Amino acid sequence: MSKVIYTSGKEPHARESRVVFKNVDREGWDPSIARYMSEGGYDQLKKAMKMEPQAITDEVKKGGLRGRGGAGFPAGVKWGFIPPNNEKPVYLICNADESEPGTFKDRYIIHQDPHQLIEGMAISSFAVGAKLAYIYIREEFPEGAAILEKAISEAHEKGFLGKDVLGSGFDLEIYVHRGAGAYICGEETGLIESLEGKRPYPRIKPPYFPAAMGLYLCPTIVNNVETLCHVKHILEVGGEEWAKTGTPNNTGTRILCVSGDVVKPGYFEVQVGHVTMGELINDMCGGLKDGRKLKAVIPGGSSAKVLRAGEKFTVGRGDDAKEIDMLDIPMDFDTLAACGSMAGSGGVIVIDDSRSISWVLNNINAFYAHESCGQCTPCREGSLWMKKITDRVVAGKASPADIDTLDSVARNIDGRTICAFGEACAWPTESFIDKFREELVGDTDASNSEKILNPESLAAAANLS
Amino acid sequence: MSEEKSDLIDVQIDGEWHKFPKGTRMIEACKEAGVEVPHYCYHPKLTSPGNCRMCLVEMGMPPRPRPGDDPAEPDEDGHLPIGWMPRPVIACANTIAPNMGIRTTGPLTEECRRGVMEFLLANHPLDCPICDQAGECSLQEFSVEHGKGESRFREQKVKKPKNVDIGPRIRLDDERCIMCSRCIRFTDEIADDPVLGFTDRGSHTTLAVHPGHELANNYSLNTVDICPVGALTSNDFRFQMRVWFMKEVNTIDPNCGTGCNIVVHSRQDEIYRITPRENNDVNSAWIPDSHRLNYHWINSELRLTDPLIKDGKSHRQTSWEDAIELSASKLSGLKGSEIAIVASARMTNEELFMVRRLATHLDAGYVDIVPRMEKSDGYLISADRNPNTTGAKLILGLEDPGSKLGKIKDAIIKDEVKALLVLQENLIDDADFAAEDFSSLEFLLTSYPMANPTAEAADVVLPGACWAEKSGTMLNVTGRLQRLNQAIDGPGQTMQSWEIIRDLIQNTGGGNGIYSTQDLFNLLTSEIPDFVGVTWDQIGDLGMQLVDTGETIPLLEKERQRIAKGLIVG
Amino acid sequence: MAIVVKRPKLKWWEHLYLPAIVGGMRVTLGHLIKTLSGKKKVTMQYPEEKWDENLPEHYRGAPALVTDEQDRERCVACQLCEFICPPRAITIKPEEIPSDDKWAKVEKRPKAFDIDMIRCIYCGLCEEVCPEQAIFLRKDYAITGTSREEMVHDKERLYEIGGKRVGLVNKWNGLK
Amino acid sequence: MSIAIPADLEKEIDKRITHYPVSKRSAVLPVLHALQHHFGFIDEDAVEWTAAKLELEPIKVLEVVTFYPGFRQSAPGKYHIRVCRTLSCAMAGSYELMESICEKADIDRSGVTHHDPIAVSKDGKFSIEFAECLASCGTGPVCLVQDDFHEAVKDVDGLLAQYK
Secondary structure (H helix, E strand, O other): OOOOOEOOOOOOOOOOOOOOOOOOOEOOOOOOHHHHHOOOOOHHHHHHHOOOHHHHHHHHHHHOOEOOOOOOOEHHHHHOOOOOOOOOOEEEEEEEOOOOOOOOOHHHHHHHOHHHHHHHHHHHHHHHOEEEEEEEEOOOOHHHHHHHHHHHHHHHHOOOOEOOHHHOOOOEEEEEEEOOOOHHHHOHHHHHHHHOOOOOOOOOOOOOOOOOOOHHHOOEEEEEHHHHHHHHHHHHHOHHHHOOOEEOOEEOEEEEEEEEOOOOOEEEEEEOOOOEHHHHHHHHOOOOOOOOOEEEEEOOOOOOOOEEOOOEEEEOOHHHOEEEEHHHOEOOHHHHHHOOOOOOOOEEEEEEOOOOHHHHHHHHHHHHHHHOOOOOHHHHHHHHHHHHHHHHHHOOOOOHHHHHHHHHHHHHHOOOOOOOHHHHHHHHHHHHHHHHHHHHHHOOOHHHHHOOOOHHHHHHHHOOO | OHHHHHOEEEEEEOOEEEEEEOOOEHHHHHHHOOOOOOOOOOOOOOOOOOOOOOOEEEEEEOOOOOOOOOOOOOOOOOOOOOEEOOOOEEOOOOEOOOOEEEEOOOHHHHHHHHHHHHHHHHOOOOOOOOOOOOOOOHHHHHHHHHOOOOOOOOOOOOOOOOOEEEEOOEEEOOOOOOOOOHHHHHHHHOOOOOOEEEEOOHHHOEEEEOOOOOOOOOOOOHHHHHOOOOOEEEOOOOOOOOHHHOEEEEEEOOOOOOOOEEEEEEEOOEEEEEEEOOEOOOOEOOOOHHHHOOOHHHHOOOEOOOOEEEEOOEEEEOOHHHHHHHHHHHHHOOOHHHEEEEEOOOOOHHHHHHHHHHHHHHOOOEEEEOOOEOOOOOOOOOOEOOOOHHHHHHHHOOOOOOOOHHHHHHHHHOOOOOEEEEEOOOHHHHOOOOHHHHOOOOEEEEEEOEOOHHHHHOOEEEEEOOHHHOOEEEEOOOOEEEEEOOOOOOOOOOEOHHHHHHHHHHHOOOOOOOOOHHHHHHHHHHHOHHHOOOOHHHHOOOOEEOOOOOOOOHHHHHHHHHHHOOOOOO | OOOOOOOOOOOHHHHHOHHHHHHHHHHHHHHHHHHHOOOOOOOOOOOOOOOHHHOOOOOOOOEEEOEOOOOOEOOOOOOHHHHHOOOOOEEEEEEEOOOOOOOHHHOEEEEEEEEEOOOOOOOOHHHHHOOOOOEEEOOOOOOOOOOOHHHEEOHHHHHHHHOEOOOOOOOOOOOO | OOOOOOHHHHHHHHHHHHOOOOOHHHHHHHHHHHHHHHHOOOOHHHHHHHHHHHOOOHHHHHHHHHHOOOOOOOOOOOEEEEEEOOHHHHHOOHHHHHHHHHHHHOEOOOOOOOOOOOEEEOOOOEEEEEEOOOOOHHHOOOEEEOOEEEOOOOOHHHHHHOOO
16 A cells, blocks of 8 residues: 655644545545545445455444544444344434534544545445435535535445445435534434425434434435445454553544634544544643643534633543543543543634633523424423524623523523434533623623613613503 | 233322323323323324323423442332422423323423413413403413413513404414414314414414415304413304303204204393304214304294294284184094194104194094204214204104105195194195195194294294293214203293193193103103113213214214324324 | 300490480580581582592493593404403404504404493402503493493493593503 | 525426435525525525425425525625634634725625624625635635635635626
């Protein structure tokens, strides 16, 4: 195999371990099937076609691959939820609706290495017994959709897709399905409803667990782009070998996307847990801009709970328990969860001391108010309410009591909605108030509590004698 | 029996253990245990989207022992301890599981309800003084029970369309809508007329019909009934009367053989609206609009209010005594074979029983009813548009209702029949008769609630009570015996048919002894074979299957399929 | 249970009653002097004379309907007053405001609003219950008529008595 | 139906529909995308046409069209610009970018509301709206012009000059 050379200026950082992103920004690389096959492309599919489907699932389970979409649920276990006596068709859906603010990894895989995804999907489809698979790609990736469609037709021509894949008797069709700009389509049941041509209202669970009752009420596996790509690599080295990368229960590599107030924002594929927050920000991203101090970090996409600079956490149990600084948190699933946040989709947003916390929170709240699907009450009414309160905080028209109301509104959403969007929109507010209450209250004025604030009442009050 | 028992599982609700069949929804289990779980989107006849979040309750299961630990010890009644889950669950879509615990009280549930109520009211216009739903609004009810009583919402509310004309019978106020989607599910799943939908999203979500389309199916007004708030209101009832003024009487609909169970809402002897009443053996929870709205004639100007006697070409008002006496004298001079009686399948069994007595007493040559056969609509409207054909057949012994009408007409023309009694029917409009057909009659008597061409030709016109003004029983197309209850008093001097017939029998030398519909019912149930032994209480509010005609109600068949698939509770 | 009221124990001079009689006579004499000297007038010449100006703010006279500062009828015919009225003196017939009306967005108003003043007991519950602040008890107390019909105040008469009332809560402003 | 669908467009649509062998309804998004791509926006006729094509009630199509911000119900400019508004881009200056584009392309955004998020330039050449996260947070501020993606946009004149 030839040495991998990257485009000048876009070389990976020394601490990266590129697996899924191996071909991203690579000199002399193109998304064609010829280029992909020139370095062993589709070999794993050929291998898979000679295996028992269950054996593939077992390898994925051995690898301990956790979903890269946000929840971090083990992929192999998810596959195992398909009812054993199932007689209905099974569907596989690749969730390429990457819409968590702060996350921007799928674009590069799809644009530069589409066949990696298609091979991963083909292997996974075979493993779960899906003859029909869809790539649900967000509408904002028009070019990506075209690239994928071209790649699919190339794979078709080579016999990797279509009837009787590689003479194995297994049929598989993959189609690209474009979304139309809705964050909620990243939620797997919302995505399924969208794919059924309905409003993407997430379904209630129970009874609609996708692995049992998904697309067209048939068993359906929905996996993230990065997760499906990993399937190919697990098969390449074997589950046990693959599990040696990363840290126990947080295996493999994952792509971290850093944005916000750092000198060099970007994407970094690292072994899970091998890099700490501090190393990521200060070393890999070149630290903060001149004269700026770190204020906060949102570690896993905008819905993850914010971490405050200087915050201390106790991690580990019993004798292993130790106190660590926020910057010492290893970027893995379990530690971030133990610190009260989450690894989520790997989108790290860095906020320095030049930013107003009220402004940041308001921006996030505006996003969630815009993206709430409106199906269930707490999120529909609460997300816009929170946005309106932070609008007033930013405009200097809020009172300290409004911060308490804001907090209680968030807590009235959290845990009471149909889907995880409830938490996604409540956690930012909850955590920002927990950790930056003083600053938020500092942007308010007690005198505002007496004022009438909505224009309607204001006009009515003008008539008061 | 033993099999049935094993299907029952133990569930603890608010500290008390109960047994329910497997597959019962938590909300239904609570209901059976006498605990009301507030809800908006859930409706047992529709699928459950779980979107209102009002029915959140605390749920727990016996904890699974950790590896190595001993399983928990059951208490003295054999119940395992319950490990309560930190998150609330919806009671509407989740089914019970063995040894499950449900708490509908306690801080978590109460906090959830308060929170959801606050969210629902945040953008609600709070225009209860104008809203027709006031007084029967779930928002009002639950906000009193579970709300905060004050608003923390200081922002401007979301503005949405108001007073939207979405169909010929329905008005929509989007600001009041709480997006429970009951109406959408009704039109999709039951009326098979999917014209409603949500547009926009988030807090701006708006219920709408597609531009240029309308919600016009014959079941559309049911959406008004199931709307938990005042978003959908009926044009017919709009601003007519506040609900708390109205008297509600449970009765049945007389517009077809289905006999939909209904509630008549009236005030001071004026009907303001009719709503369906749930009966899973008759009409589920629905009623066609055409039936529901067919009541305005009851208080119209065309109502007959006094007995009339023909005086030359026109009629003059008279007393009941004179009218009955005149009729009796006319009938007394005739042979039985010269008398024909046309009764109505819109009469109650008790009235038909009196018709039977009258016919026997007069030895009438002909007795028949006017049939009204049309097409079934495939839902609730049966092909038979008479409410009590089954009863008429049983009581009058009619094999083929309406088959004698032609013979009666011929007999009149041939002068074989000299007196015709038309009871609660209008032969000129509803049967194949013309005014000239009556010209050779010596005596024509009609009783009917409304002025009509047959009455115009009659020598004696008697004002009859209409269905809402009388009590009795009827048999629907499937053979179900149901109670018709008096909702209002008739106007003027109107009398119920049984009273009219009783007086006729009495004045033509027949017996007496019937003073109430109860007496009549007792006579009926002792004399007519199929009715023997039936008691008034036995019929109850929901009726009882008396005979089996083999007929089915299409909508119920569809509902049974949905229940079998587990889509709805039913 | 019966309540036992203790008889007050009178002192000896109280037993004489003379001091009380003298005290009473002093008041009487005082009034006599004031009247004779023209300082005080005892009889008011009603109806030529009235003490309307002296009526307190909270006086409960005839109930009446009011319009707001934009001459809109405040009453939306919610019929709560009809419901609450103890003697059932109020009868309301609601109607929809026609779509070409300036206030069509309010949707509802009374078509007929009758208060039977023979029945009215001036209790003020209608005023208290009104969610729109449309009905008030005014200071009119001399409600007379020569027939029962005349004693029923219809909508027109009620607005005549009520007049305009500005301020207070006004839900239906230009922004709604 | 007043909408005229060219034969090749309908052929393309028919092909897309075959991607959903289980349920035609699933093709709602692809059909609408194809129509919007061709006509620039989706009007009532396009909704009715889609509904007829997929054997649905029109409201079920309208439900979908109005849900997604990716579908427009009124005509945009010749070139439609979507500027990312979300956190990382906002931190990188997307609000300033929006202002700058509006100023240079002569677009007045004062009338923009939730229901009418798009503003069109006076000459009709450009239209603009804020979009939520375009998933390129590391290279903000970003925007989409038609289907072209532009990262780290600093030179607004240069950006607009690419579209004649």
